[in-house]
Structure formats: C-alpha cells, structure tokens
Amino acid sequence: xxxxxxxxxxxxxxxxxxxxxxxxxxxxxxxxxxxxxxxxxxxxxxxxxxxxxxxxxxxxxxxxxxxxxxxxxxxxxxxxxxxxxxxxxxxxxxxxxxxxxxxxxxxxxxxxxxxxxxxxxxxxxxxxxxxxxxxxxxxxxxxxxxxxxxxxxxxxxxxxxxxxxxxxxxxxxxxxxxxxxxxxxxxxxxxxxxxxxxxxxxxxxxxxxxxxxxxxxxxxxxxxxxxxxxxxxxxxxxxxxxxxxxxxxxxxxxxxxxxxxx
Numbered sequence: 157x158x159x160x161x162x163x164x165x166x167x168x169x170x171x172x173x174x175x176x177x178x179x180x181x182x183x184x185x186x187x188x189x190x191x192x193x194x195x196x197x198x199x200x201x202x203x204x205x206x207x208x209x210x211x212x213x214x215x216x217x218x219x220x221x222x223x224x225x226x227x228x229x230x231x232x233x234x235x236x237x238x239x240x241x242x243x244x245x246x247x248x249x250x251x252x253x254x255x256x257x258x259x260x261x262x263x264x265x266x267x268x269x270x271x272x273x274x275x276x277x278x279x280x281x282x283x284x285x286x287x288x289x290x291x292x293x294x295x296x297x298x299x300x301x302x303x304x305x306x307x308x309x310x311x312x313x314x315x316x317x318x319x320x321x322x323x324x325x326x327x328x329x330x331x332x333x334x335x336x337x338x339x340x341x342x343x344x345x346x347x348x349x350x351x352x353x354x355x356x357x358x359x360x361x362x363x364x365x366x367x368x369x370x371x372x373x374x375x376x377x378x379x380x381x382x383x384x385x386x387x388x389x390x391x392x393x394x395x396x397x398x399x400x401x402x403x404x405x406x407x408x409x410x411x412x413x414x415x416x417x418x
Contacts, residue, residue, distance in 0.1 A: 165235035169217035175202035184253030190216030214340030224347030226355035244269035262360035371400035
C-alpha cells in the first residue's frame with residue numbers, strides 16, 4: 157500500500173538537530189521508538205550535516221492512521237522530503253526504520269544520496285517477544301495507572317527485561333485524567349504481521365553508496381545476510397559495532413557516529 161487518495165501521506169513530526177547549511181541527513185527510528193531516540197547521536201552527527209529525525213506514522217508526535225504498511229510509511233517520508241525541499245538526503249534507518257529506508261532507496265533512488273541501515277536486513281523476521289510485549293501493553297489498565305514506575309511493575313511478568321520495560325513505557329503520556337499511549341497502539345498491533353515481513357521485492361535494488369551497521373551482540377543480523385544485502389545493494393559496505401546490541405546509536409554512540417561520518 158502506498159500513498160493514494162484513500163491513503164494520503166501524513167504530515168510527520170520532526171526534530172531538527174542543527175547543522176544549517178550542511179548536506180541533509182534524515183534519521184528514521186525503529187518500532188515503538190521516536191525521534192527522541194536520536195537526540196544525542198543526532199546532535200553529534202550535526203557537526204557536519206543538517207540533521208532531522210522523523211516520527212513515523214503512529215509513533216511519537218506524528219498522526220495516527222489505520223494503514224501501517226512499509227509503502228505508506230515511505231509515502232509519508234517522501235511527502236516530508238517534498239515539503240522541506242531537501243533534495244537528495246543521507247537516509248539513516250534503524251530496525252523498522254531501516255526497512256522503510258531500504259524500500260525508499262530502492263523505489264526512489266534519486267531521493268537518496270547515501271543509505272545507512274542500522275541492525276536490520278532485507279528479510280522477514282519473527283518477533284515472538286514483540287507479540288508478548290504488545291499483549292502486555294494492550295492489557296495495561298491505564299485508568300488505574302499511577303505512574304510510569306507503576307506501569308513498569310505491571311509489565312514485569314510478561315516483559316522481564318528492565319531496559320525493555322523502560323523503553324516501552326516511554327510511550328506513555330500523562331493526561332489531565334491519567335495516562336494514555338502516545339503511540340497508535342491498536343494500529344501498530346494490527347500491523348505487526350505485515351511489519352515482520354520483508355518489503356524488498358526480488359527485483360528491488362539501489363546502486364548508490366550504502367552502509368549496513370550491525371551490533372556485535374544483536375541477533376537481528378548475521379554474516380550470512382551479506383549476500384542477500386549485496387544482491388539488492390551492490391555498493392554496500394558493512395560495519396559491526398563491538399559490544400553493541402540492537403541499538404548501537406544508543407549503546408555505542410561514539411562508535412556509531414564514527415561509522416556514519418567516517
């Protein structure tokens with residue numbers, strides 16, 4: 157599904173990390189993330205680039221919509237590029253955002269000066285732990301919630317990892333009457349089976365410069381994926397960030413920034 161009269165692009169929220177006058181670089185977050193995830197790395201990248209971080213649809217401060225396909229997200233990003241007159245950009249995508257970035261680069265190569273994909277590859281994934289997390293989030297009784305710490309405690313049985321509980325509850329927003337999910341939780345939950353899939357078709361390719369960054373301790377990528385990547389991105393280079401898991405832009409920020417800017 158792509159942008160159409162029935163599925164128009166959404167006006168995405170963005171954060172501007174500075175670098176006025178420098179070449180544009182656009183950052184795309186992963187599932188349940190937001191532009192906030194890039195705040196420190198984004199400011200450091202802005203030393204030599206004009207850096208923007210977008211909130212993808214149903215995430216952060218961007219609008220919600222039932223459609224949550226990779227095509228619809230590509231349409232949103234293209235509309236944002238058009239609205240801001242950026243010209244070709246360095247496009248950096250992490251995890252789900254990496255799939256969006258890969259699809260955009262393949263289908264609209266003139267819009268991408270350089271592609272950076274962070275800890276994801278063009279293949280389908282099975283996320284049983286994500287399904288448990290979404291069950292827990294959807295089952296949280298917001299009407300009786302007292303604080304984020306209370307939410308973390310209630311999620312503990314289904315989400316045993318402390319860091320993951322912290323991450324999930326960053327999507328809770330306090331209101332006058334209590335708490336709500338800032339994300340489009342029903343829309344994302346319904347889209348999970350599609351989001352697990354590989355949006356890159358057999359004939360898709362991007363011949364421009366591409367960098368694929370992996371976390372050494374992450375299970376999302378493997379050396380055996382490189383042949384598949386090169387089939388779609390023949391100019392791809394590869395870098396593994398030592399000691400990092402799935403989020404090298406947070407867990408090993410200095411090494412990540414060096415990799416992107418090097």
